[in-house]
Amino acid sequence: MAGMADNSPGPGTAGTTGPGAVPEPGARRVTIRDVAGRAGVSVATVSRVLAGNYPTSAAARAKVLRAVKDLDYVIDGRARALAGTGPKTVAVIVMSVDSPFYANVAQGVEQEAAARGRLCLVCSHGGDEARELALVQMMREQRAEFVVLVGGAVEDERYRARLTEYAHGLAAAGSRLVLCGRPAPGPDTPVLVVEYDNEAGAYAVVSHLLSAGHRDILYLGVMPGYSTVEPRIAGYRRALADHGLPPSAQRVLGYGLGRTHGYDAMRQILTDCGGRPDFTAVFAGDDQAAAGAMAAMREFGLRTPGDISVVGYNNDALAQDLNPPLTTVNIPAYELGRETVRLALAEAAAASPGRATTQKRHVLGTHIVLRDSVAPPRR
Secondary structure, three states: OHHHOOOOOOOOOOOOOOOOOOOOOOOOOOOHHHHHHHHOOOHHHHHHHHHOOOOOOHHHHHHHHHHHHHHOOOOOHHHHHHHOOOOOEEEEEEOOOOOHHHHHHHHHHHHHHHHOOOEEEEEEOOOOHHHHHHHHHHHHHOOOOEEEEEOOOEOOHHHHHHHHHHHHHHHHOOOOEEEEOOOOOOOOOOEEEEEEOHHHHHHHHHHHHHHOOOOOEEEEEEOOOEOOOHHHHHHHHHHHHHOOOOHHHOEEEEEOOOHHHHHHHHHHHHHHOOOOOOOOEEEEOOHHHHHHHHHHHHHOOOOOOOOOEEEOOEOOHHHHHOOOOOEEEEOOHHHHHHHHHHHHHHHHHHOOOOOOOOOEEEEEOOEEEOOOOOOOOOO
């Protein structure tokens, strides 16, 4: 049977001398023919028992399983995958595995995939486009049921061309590209998009500052063209405009996200103004940047929220441990991962044979987590 094919040398002893024996170093790999010889059955019978999808007698099954155990036989997973008889694989590709957001999405994908009988492979590319491409190609060769790309990206022509290439290549191999928290490269690209309402979260948290009486609100953390940052800036701008503030009230400063960028940007801003800022609140592009900004403000003797209120984005674990605990926007990262698997499998089950794959988009909501980093302005 194709599902049990292996390319080891022909029949012969396996380098073992009894039940449970371990092959000596350098011994050749045990083959399916070795198992058949040990069990006294045909190779076809061994294939059927191991595939589990053909009827076999209880006696034959017992003999085969005993021989597999005695010889420590390992099934050729690649051959089973090619034949469609092995466990199906889901791949999730992230920028890094030490980021809370990426880790939570990957955890959601893995747990939902496992619950549905899938093996999950987690890979990281570290922001290297060439490695990202190589990983997608590798998952295509591994016959992954679908490949999930997670997180933001600079949405330019090169990005769109690269994602379109990924999508069509995977579709041609019978797979599917799923973008989780990433924008689609174009309306006609065959991808499944699962994302969160990024702009709405920013709008809500800035509206919270405005409701507390703040009118001089600084946005901290610019990354031109970056797909997760631009909507946050758009939500900030829209909230100010909807509350009747003129365009001149919009202040977008500081390059980059993360604690180091937040600290450096705020320290420079406060140095330039002599430690007497003309803003009463800060909306940081992520919680790490908020933590860095708060640290810089403390060095200038400024208190949060007594002197300057601060809000963030993501609801990382550190947000509740800051002093004071940080008001922020919660991204449903873990649920994004789980929903990605649910939607991809539901879509595959509902697809008509031979029907061309189209683009579909699903959006999950965000919400504010209120803590103690916001107070009415003192002036």
